[in-house]
Amino acid sequence: NVILYVHYAPAAEPAPLYAAPTILYDISDDLTAFAEVEGEGIPDVVLAHHRRLVARADVVSAAGPGLADTYRQERPDIVYAPNGVDxxxxxxxxxxxxxxxxxxxxxxxxxxxxxxxxxxxxxxxxxxxxxxxxxxxxxxxxxxxxxxxxxxxxxxxxxxxxxxxxxxxxxxxxxxxxxxxxxxxxxxxxxxxxxxxxxxxxxxxxxxxxxxxxxxxxxxxxxxxxxxxxxxxxxxxxxxxxxxxxxxxxxxxxxxxxxAEWSNSLQPIFDALEARDLLRGR
CATH class of the missing domain: 3.40.50.2000 (Glycogen Phosphorylase B;)
Structure with a gap:
């Protein structure tokens, strides 16, 4: 079972190369803030892939508590998995x-x-x-x-x-x-x-x-x-x-x-995958 971890929305393009991959979409930044920090709107390619991923991904996670709140309307079952540390x-x-x-x-x-x-x-x-x-x-x-x-x-x-x-x-x-x-x-x-x-x-x-x-x-x-x-x-x-x-x-x-150790901070994602029976072979 292939788990495709997507950190940047357009990177999901290889998904069709795999047979029924499990897709985990991790949102690390607020896309609506592009105008504030980059002086431009959200790039069309990023926005298009983001919308498809939010709808299609098996699990959507956010690395910050404010991010989870921001995207909960798009994906009510979004998982908060805080950034961790090695x-x-x-x-x-x-x-x-x-x-x-x-x-x-x-x-x-x-x-x-x-x-x-x-x-x-x-x-x-x-x-x-x-x-x-x-x-x-x-x-x-x-x-x-x-x-x-x-x-x-x-x-x-x-x-x-x-x-x-x-x-x-x-x-x-x-x-x-x-x-x-x-x-x-x-x-x-x-x-x-x-x-x-x-x-x-x-x-x-x-x-x-x-x-x-x-x-x-x-x-x-x-x-x-x-x-x-x-x-x-x-x-x-x-x-x-x-x-x-x-x-x-x-x-x-x-x-x-x-x-904050990764094995603990990522546990909400493991729990979400397991609840959907998506950890076959773990």
Missing amino acids: RARFATPQARPADMPPSSIEHPIAGYHGALAEWRFDFDLFADTVAKLPDWRFVLVGPVDRRVADQAARLERLPNVTLIGERSADEIGAYVQAFDVGAMWYPLNNVTAKALPMKLNEFLAAGVPSVSTPLPACIGVPGVWIASTPNEYSRALHEALEAGRSPQFAASIDDQVTR
């Missing part, structure tokens, strides 16, 4: 990357990994926070969207900011382990407000406390501090740093990381 990849000690700046008690590192793009990175909040914390080192690991290349270049010229560039998934764990505090610089928009960032649990799996802007999915999570302004962010970084150095920190986040 705990071993982030918890197993790795060698410190050679291109990371040194960390010390006097110069802690606040690190971010992910794309630098207008819709998912608040450049003003970042720059203003950096200016308030000259003794901190701020590291950004990830690709730069060409549309914000000038903004990224300005950040790179700041004396306590290091842009590492894109790294492979296998390398990211080593960088996260080298952070003293993880930082999520998301602006609030229709996409981020409904998302559950994967990096949230990746930070925690590595034993790293983090600070986030007030995304609904991040509020109330153990080991995550919430901040909206540069002053709040500066204070939260210090609080997270102090908490992360406590011997009790690991125990305080263990339940959260366990729940």
Whole structure:
């Protein structure tokens, strides 16, 4: 029994090549937000495939609680299966990357990994926070969207900011382990407000406390501090740093990381497939 996992709607085109495949359609972003984050409407090809998939898929899942609510009208039996984490990849000690700046008690590192793009990175909040914390080192690991290349270049010229560039998934764990505090610089928009960032649990799996802007999915999570302004962010970084150095920190986040492991976070999808008798040969 072939299970065709579709993350991007047009990728379902190979479905006719298989005899009666089970189709799992995982919605990761709010398609209606294209106009806000990309400056254009939903591409016709994406919208057409999305509508067919929502109607045809055996199971439709959403990676964020807000996404599940958004698409429940189209698919009442949509399953909420939150983004998870490969705990071993982030918890197993790795060698410190050679291109990371040194960390010390006097110069802690606040690190971010992910794309630098207008819709998912608040450049003003970042720059203003950096200016308030000259003794901190701020590291950004990830690709730069060409549309914000000038903004990224300005950040790179700041004396306590290091842009590492894109790294492979296998390398990211080593960088996260080298952070003293993880930082999520998301602006609030229709996409981020409904998302559950994967990096949230990746930070925690590595034993790293983090600070986030007030995304609904991040509020109330153990080991995550919430901040909206540069002053709040500066204070939260210090609080997270102090908490992360406590011997009790690991125990305080263990339940959260366990729940977020892929074997647990994907269980709602397995349950939905099993309820439809679609796990033959599992």
